[in-house]
Amino acid sequence: MSAAAPSTDRERSRLRSKGEELAVLKQLGLAGADRAPLELTSREVGERIGASQQAADRYLVALEKRGYLTRTLVGRRPKLALTPAGVDALRAEYHIYHRIFDGPARISFQGTVASGLGEGRYYLTQPGYAQQFPSRLGYGPFPGTLNVRIEAGPRRQIGLVRHWAGIRIDGFRAGDRTFGGATCYVARLVDHPCHLIRPDRTHYEDVVEFVAPESLRETLHLTDGMDVRVEVEES
Incomplete structure (x- = not known):
């Protein structure tokens, strides 16, 4: 159209x-x-x-x-x-031209596994989010995110991701509380398929979160402080 x-x-x-x-x-x-x-x-x-x-x-x-x-x-x-x-704004314009001439964008970076506060489990199990995942990601994620702490260089790369075409998870209202939306991006963590999930509202600038059908921490035998290689691509 x-x-x-x-x-x-x-x-x-x-x-x-x-x-x-x-x-x-x-x-x-x-x-x-x-x-x-x-x-x-x-x-x-x-x-x-x-x-x-x-x-x-x-x-x-x-x-x-x-x-x-x-x-x-x-x-x-x-x-x-x-x-x-x-x-x-200039980065957003750059990304448009990059996608036109070079196709979907990809980035790779290294980070360190870190423990979170358990918020990922709480949010992923909210019915308003949980009912969207199977149709949009193709699976229901394990109830919990894997946190990866990143340095300043990768942080700038991740900043570009918000201009990418991603998979939207819509926000919703439950009772008197409003839950914000998020965007997911196809990723591989230690060459294992998963999704990077970026909440619209987040308290962290130096931590990125990943979801998968299974516990990434258990499946990949990860512990806090381990370095991991991450690849993210535009949907």
């Missing part, structure tokens, strides 16, 4: 603006604004993207409001810097 064309001048203008705002982010990224603030006026930004000073200023204001960049004055010269959200 093809997408409908924009039906009004206002909609067409909004689509153009988004593309040009992205062009601004790309130019700032190419110039190194993800690493250090750059002295650039709106006129200079406009020259880089082929737009007027007024249009460039409008794009900069919009990007600042959306939290993608910061603007500070040093004397009479503005300094522009990409925020983590701005860098993340």
Whole structure:
């Protein structure tokens, strides 16, 4: 099914603006604004993207409001810097092109087996989640996740995963409590098939969780502190 064309001048203008705002982010990224603030006026930004000073200023204001960049004055010269959200937007764009030209993405990294707080067992056995797994993953997971602690380098790789096409597990409401959703990705842990599961809401940045039909810890004879090799691919 093809997408409908924009039906009004206002909609067409909004689509153009988004593309040009992205062009601004790309130019700032190419110039190194993800690493250090750059002295650039709106006129200079406009020259880089082929737009007027007024249009460039409008794009900069919009990007600042959306939290993608910061603007500070040093004397009479503005300094522009990409925020983590701005860098993340560029990563998402990169992933789209990567998928177009190179196919589904894959990453591999090493981590260390770690014990959790038992939350995985609690959530995986909630009926609202449990009834979704067989049709979406092809199995009902063992009631508990395997936690793998990762260092900063793999953490950046895992950060890219949220832009991938994954297998959604929907959130739900039970009584007066709301349970958030999650996304699963095909994975292999020590060459054993499983799924990486990323909750939409998580307290951990240095731990990733895996599910499988069986206990990964028991099946692979894993203990805390053991190093494991992980491969994850886009669905």
